[in-house]
């Protein structure tokens with residue numbers, strides 16, 4: 028295929044021409060250029076068309092995706108927008124939105140840094156740290172990744188090529204943009220993409236299955252594992268010991284004989300000190316229910332595609348994980364599992380001695396430290412909005428050391444005290460945190476302060 032030149036005009040299927048401004052990057056499938064079209068700037072992905080198995084079918088699929096539009100409101104996707112015409116050599120490409128400023132690539136987040144081009148020619152490149160503003164933001168990003176794939180799967184499509192190059196993330200807010208959506212296809216169909224080593228489901232690596240929604244779920248667990256633990260779920264001592272060539276290596280360790288590094292029934296592939304220090308350090312920091320979710324994903328889920336956790340369940344787990352971070356008044360920030368237990372549900376901060384009660388609502392358990400928030404997904408039925416604050420734990424202005432939950436919604440809550448007296452908690456009002464207190468957020472949805 029012929030590469031495009033700066034200034035070259037590329038005829039568009041919808042009419043007009045896109046003008047090539049500069050090259051933005053290149054990969055195995057093609058080259059990405061910045062172009063202007065109808066007065067706006069876009070990214071153009073221009074394919075190495077000889078590497079596409081069936082260019083016509085691939086192009087038809089792209090066109091269908093453009094016509095369907097991105098799932099839900101599309102805010103989470105850099106979706107194909109316009110097709111170019113096919114040139115004489117049979118080559119073509121598509122236009123998409125440019126990655127907005129302020130977003131980092133998942134790869135750079137994973138590595139913890141990126142190289143910034145020098146401002147002046149000749150100056151050395153600058154190594155810039157890339158990290159999330161906080162643990163909360165990292166978990167928000169994880170939830171957003173899962174929600175994007177849930178939306179895609181609900182639309183009856185699979186992504187097929189999930190890998191660390193497929194996301195841009197705002198490290199200050201946790202907003203996620205899924206890019207490289209050109210391999211998205213109706214579930215059950217595939218236009219040639221297999222996926223990236225390390226992210227592909229074992230049955231795809233073995234050639235026993237084509238990418239689909241279930242293999243997406245496997246890849247998603249890998250992405251989440253990498254985000255949380257900064258390591259590869261299948262790379263441990265067994266893989267390090269192996270000396271065969273890379274391709275064969277991948278087939279064995281990621282296809283035929285994949286072993287999770289923390290498989291409770293198989294310790295042949297444990298992480299190695301000095302090589303996998305991130306995973307070793309981070310694995311035990313996370314609460315048991317998160318370790319369990321990954322263990323299921325990479326043990327039963329490796330063999331049995333239907334045993335992989337569905338997106339809805341991942342979202343619940345990660346909302347619970349987000350709630351589980353205690354920002355203690357003394358400045359300590361940690362998962363509740365690292366706080367000292369006092370009774371079955373009550374905790375004490377080892378640093379400052381504060382008692383922290385737990386609010387149980389449905390399957391969620393929420394530590395009630397000062398400043399802790401309740402979200403719509405907790406106080407409303409069938410809601411998965413985990414960002415809108417509907418309640419917050421505040422200290423009584425007159426009685427220091429007395430805490431309450433303030434109603435931040437426009438509706439009243441009903442609080443039932445241990446003596447069975449009932450009090451209405453109107454908007455902006457607070458109810459004291461008492462052992463045995465029940466709060467009805469809406470009919471049929473009740474939370475209780477656990478003992």
Ligand SMILES: [Zn+2]
Nearest residue numbers: 355357376379
């Ligand atoms: Zn404390």
